[in-house]
Amino acid sequence: MSSEKAFKTGSTAPDPPAPGVLRLISMRFCPYAHRTILALTAKGIEYETVNVCTVNKPEWFFAINPLAKVPTLQHDGKVVYESLVCNEYLDRVFPGRKLSPEEPLEKARIGMLQAIWDAKISPNFYKIANKDQEGREDIIKVFKEGMSFLEKEVTSKSFFGGDEPGFLDYSFWPWFERMPVLEVASGFKLEEAEFPKLFAWQAAMRDRPEVKEHAKDTPIHLQYLMSRKQGNPDPDAGLQA
Amino acid sequence: MPYERAMKTGSACPPPPGPGKLRLYSQRFCPYAQRTRLFLAAKGIEHETINVNLKEKPEWFFEKTPIAKVPVLEKDGKIVYESLVCNEYLDGIYPDKCITPSDPLEKARQSMVLALWDAKVVEFYYKLVTAKEDERPALTKQFVDGLQFIENALTQPFFSGDKAGALDYNLWPFFERLCVLKHVGFELSVDQFPKLSAWVERMMQLPEVKACYFPPELHVQFGKTMMSGSPDYDIGLKE
Numbered sequence: 001m002s003s004e005k006a007f008k009t010g011s012t013a014p015d016p017p018a019p020g021v022l023r024l025i026s027m028r029f030c031p032y033a034h035r036t037i038l039a040l041t042a043k044g045i046e047y048e049t050v051n052v053c054t055v056n057k058p059e060w061f062f063a064i065n066p067l068a069k070v071p072t073l074q075h076d077g078k079v080v081y082e083s084l085v086c087n088e089y090l091d092r093v094f095p096g097r098k099l100s101p102e103e104p105l106e107k108a109r110i111g112m113l114q115a116i117w118d119a120k121i122s123p124n125f126y127k128i129a130n131k132d133q134e135g136r137e138d139i140i141k142v143f144k145e146g147m148s149f150l151e152k153e154v155t156s157k158s159f160f161g162g163d164e165p166g167f168l169d170y171s172f173w174p175w176f177e178r179m180p181v182l183e184v185a186s187g188f189k190l191e192e193a194e195f196p197k198l199f200a201w202q203a204a205m206r207d208r209p210e211v212k213e214h215a216k217d218t219p220i221h222l223q224y225l226m227s228r229k230q231g232n233p234d235p236d237a238g239l240q241a
Numbered sequence: 242m243p244y245e246r247a248m249k250t251g252s253a254c255p256p257p258p259g260p261g262k263l264r265l266y267s268q269r270f271c272p273y274a275q276r277t278r279l280f281l282a283a284k285g286i287e288h289e290t291i292n293v294n295l296k297e298k299p300e301w302f303f304e305k306t307p308i309a310k311v312p313v314l315e316k317d318g319k320i321v322y323e324s325l326v327c328n329e330y331l332d333g334i335y336p337d338k339c340i341t342p343s344d345p346l347e348k349a350r351q352s353m354v355l356a357l358w359d360a361k362v363v364e365f366y367y368k369l370v371t372a373k374e375d376e377r378p379a380l381t382k383q384f385v386d387g388l389q390f391i392e393n394a395l396t397q398p399f400f401s402g403d404k405a406g407a408l409d410y411n412l413w414p415f416f417e418r419l420c421v422l423k424h425v426g427f428e429l430s431v432d433q434f435p436k437l438s439a440w441v442e443r444m445m446q447l448p449e450v451k452a453c454y455f456p457p458e459l460h461v462q463f464g465k466t467m468m469s470g471s472p473d474y475d476i477g478l479k480e
Contacts, residue, residue, distance in 0.1 A: 066390060067360055078346060085352040092345035104333025105319055111326030119308055149307065 004028075006051040006235035013060030014050055017074050022047040025061065025072040027054045027235050029224040031174035032083040034214065036071040038170040039087040041210035043096030055233040084114070087167060099166045110167055113153055113160070117172060120146030125175055129185040129225075140188065147195060154197045158204050165208060173205055180218040181225060245269075247474035249294035254301030258315060263288040266305065266313040268295050268474055270463045272414030273324040275453055277312040279410035280328045282449035284338045296472050325355075328407065340407050351401070351408040354394045358412065361387030366415065369425055371468060377425050384427065388434065395436040398443060405447055413444055420457035421464040 006027065007014070017023035024040065024047050026033040040047055052058055054070060061068040065081045072081040073089070080089045091099045101107055124143045127133045150172070154160055160168035183189045192199040205211050220238045227234035247268065248255070258264040265281065267274040267290050281288055293302055293311055303309050306322040313322045314330065321330045332341040342348045365384035372380050391412070394400065400408040416437075419429055431438040444450050459477050466473040 066357060080346075080349045081353060082356045085349050085356070088352075089345050089349045104330050105321070107333065108321045108326050108330040111323055111329070112321065115308060115323045115326070145307075 004049075004051060004236070004239055006053045007058045007061075008053040009056040009058060011058045011060070013058070013063075017048065019076060021075075023074040024049050025064070025070055025074070026051055027070045028239075029216070029221065029235060029237070030054060030070050031178060032069070033071040034174035034177075035083040035170050036073070036086045036090070037214050038173060038210055039090050039099060039167075041213055042099065042165065042170065043090060043094055045090060045094050045096065051235060053233060053235045055228065084167075084171060087170065091167070097164065099161065099170070101166075113149065113168060114171060116146055116149045120149075122175065125178075125182075128188050129182050131186045144190070144194075147190060147198065151195050151198050154201050159201065165205065165210075169201075169205065173211065176202055176205070177211075177215065178221050181221050184218065184222060185225075245290075245292060245475075245478055247292040247294040248299050248302075249297040250299055252299045252301070254299070254304075255291055257318070258289060260317060262316065264315045265290045266293050266302070266311050266315070268292055268311045269477075270455070270460070270472075270474065271295070271311050272418060273310070274312040275414035275417075276324040276411050277314070277327045277331070278453045279413060279449055280331050280340060280407075282452045283340060283405070283410065284331060284335055286331065286335055292474065294474055325411065328411070340410065342401070342407060351406075351411075354391070354400065354408055355411060357387075357390045357394065358415075361390050363415075366422075369422055369427065370464065372425055381425070381427055384422075385433070388437070392434050392437050395440055399440065405444065405449075409440075409444065410449075413450060416441055416444070417454065418460050418464075421461055423457075424461075 022045065024033070024036065026037065026049050028051055052061055052070065057068045061072075064074065064079055065072045067081065069081060071083055071086050072079065073086050080086050088100065100110065120142050124139045124146075127139050128136065128143060130136070133139060150160075159165045160172070165173075179189070190198070206215070216238075223237045224234060227237060263286060265274075265277065265288050267278065269292055280286075293299065295311070298309050305315065305320055306313050308322060310322065312324055312327050313320060314327050316334075321327050329341050332339050342351060362384065365380050365387060369377070369380045369384055397403065399405045400412065416429075419427070422428075429438055429441065445454075455477070463473065463476050466476060
């Protein structure tokens with residue numbers, strides 16, 4: 001069973017997934033869940049989706065994952081959560097294209113670039129959308145510093161993963177899809193002249209079938225973010241009634 | 242050993258380690274660096290250590306790692322940073338005595354326990370150390386509630402099973418430092434946390450834990466210098 005409409009606080013728990021069925025607990029606008037959706041699609045893994053509201057969380061979700069965060073995977077009684085833990089698990093357990101290298105230094109490089117992203121880019125992302133954010137100039141400086149590391153890494157290859165996207169490409173992409181929101185909200189955008197390789201990478205990613213299948217446009221991302229800002233989060237934004 | 246004292250701003254960049262030699266950039270009291278020191282000790286890997294002053298960071302340190310934190314590994318021109326990345330890397334290049342679990346679900350499980358630790362415990366740990374008296378009860382409750390998740394995750398003698406493994410070493414440094422919470426009234430009670438208390442006893446018997454261990458008095462002493470704003474990274478070193 002797949003459920004597009006999000007389960008919220010007070011909802012009855014869905015039946016567990018049938019034997020052999022992989023279930024993803026998700027939220028249609030969550031960038032972290034988006035990472036795992038990209039990995040699942042890239043590897044051609046069959047799965048069903050149950051969407052939840054990540055603000056007004058259903059109580060039953062805490063019994064599955066004490067952090068009650070998406071993405072969460074359920075598979076024959078096993079539970080895996082944390083987006084990058086999910087992606088590594090899927091890569092190792094399911095067949096299909098490998099998203100991560102085996103060589104220790106290559107693997108370490110992924111961890112280090114991810115750490116730079118976590119330190120300089122993702123914590124600052126939505127702060128930049130706020131025109132009145134205190135220290136916005138410095139925040140933008142750190143954000144761009146982070147982006148310059150990505151620019152350096154994506155030099156000689158099309159993707160961070162090489163000839164095809166891999167672990168890091170799917171880890172970073174969800175925020176790039178949402179980057180136009182920053183421009184609408186506060187006029188901020190990265191300049192192609194400053195980050196030519198990142199821009200080429202973005203074009204290449206946008207062209208990928210696994211990215212296209214799940215792409216959402218800027219107006220709907222904005223609609224969701226505004227609904228959150230207004231205190232009435234709408235994870236079902238854009239769904240037919 | 243010439244580099245035990247923490248190198249600081251203005252210091253000359255040390256020459257790279259010799260061919261085939263492993264170097265660890267560390268800080269004697271950093272719990273994250275201790276994770277990697279535990280892996281090195283458990284795997285019996287020879288290495289040299291350079292300690293770094295994390296308040297007055299040497300300029301050359303930013304060239305090694307843009308995040309300028311410890312631990313950092315350097316070998317034959319290759320640099321690896323981030324404690325968990327370093328630890329997996331060590332298992333990759335020294336495959337004997339592999340500590341990182343090979344089973345994907347077990348590896349995922351260990352990562353999830355660390356995520357629980359980060360989300361439910363760490364924040365309150367640091368807040369509790371500097372908490373004013375009236376803040377302590379609420380923070381202590383949050384800390385204790387968080388620690389219960391970790392207690393529940395411990396279903397065997399060690400987090401990793403019959404023997405200590407990655408998750409045990411990655412969590413241990415924080416338990417070695419629980420003594421710094423004594424002054425705000427928290428002690429790991431065997432009634433409240435029977436499994437964690439027993440695990441602490443077991444860990445303290447391990448040679449690799451003993452090799453990296455600092456006694457409570459030293460942790461408390463260092464903690465005081467941290468809170469005063471002038472961390473003394475060389476505390477306890479002989480003159």
